[in-house]
Amino acid sequence: MPALTPGKTAPDFSLEGIDGKNHSIHEELKSRLVLAAFYKKSCPVCQLTFPFLERIGKAYAGLSFEVLGIAQDEPHEAEQFAEEFQLSFPIVIDEEPYKVSSAYGITNVPSIFLIDHDGKILQTLVGFDKAGLIETSKFIATRLHQPTTPVFTKADNVPDFKPG
Numbered sequence: 778m779p780a781l782t783p784g785k786t787a788p789d790f791s792l793e794g795i796d797g798k799n800h801s802i803h804e805e806l807k808s809r810l811v812l813a814a815f816y817k818k819s820c821p822v823c824q825l826t827f828p829f830l831e832r833i834g835k836a837y838a839g840l841s842f843e844v845l846g847i848a849q850d851e852p853h854e855a856e857q858f859a860e861e862f863q864l865s866f867p868i869v870i871d872e873e874p875y876k877v878s879s880a881y882g883i884t885n886v887p888s889i890f891l892i893d894h895d896g897k898i899l900q901t902l903v904g905f906d907k908a909g910l911i912e913t914s915k916f917i918a919t920r921l922h923q924p925t926t927p928v929f930t931k932a933d934n935v936p937d938f939k940p941g
Contacts (some may be wrong), residue, residue, distance in 0.1 A: 780882045787892045788880035792869035809841040815888045817849045818858040822941045823887045834866045836926035885941035904941035
């Protein structure tokens with residue numbers, strides 16, 4: 778099954794975070810857009826992508842927007858990943874047999890979904906997609922009535938695309 782596409786309803790879930798709190802996508806969506814990003818610590822493409830998701834998260838922090846990392850790892854591995862990449866957004870654990878990942882049709886990580894307040898998926902990215910991340914940032918800025926914050930700098934030496 779391929780990852781869910783724009784226009785589909787995002788499956789509801791509630792998972793425990795590395796912060797010890799329970800995070801519900803339904804509750805998150807009540808007040809904000811959510812960029813739900815599935816990953817695995819050992820995935821090099823996830824390691825490439827997540828620092829840029831952190832930039833997006835920080836760019837629109839304090840507004841009606843949240844990045845939510847969904848780890849297919851043990852809690853201690855997810856904590857290590859968050860520390861290594863200095864992630865400030867919530868990280869939740871989707872434990873084996875990965876019920877939430879299955880509900881979203883995850884076959885590769887990273888898989889990223891921009892979800893609207895009504896639960897509809899607005900955008901889907903699979904793998905590292907430079908143009909897709911730029912477009913996502915622009916979309917978020919437009920929805921939040923904010924100027925677009927650049928995701929990449931001239932110093933970033935990243936490929937245009939890298940499959941997950």
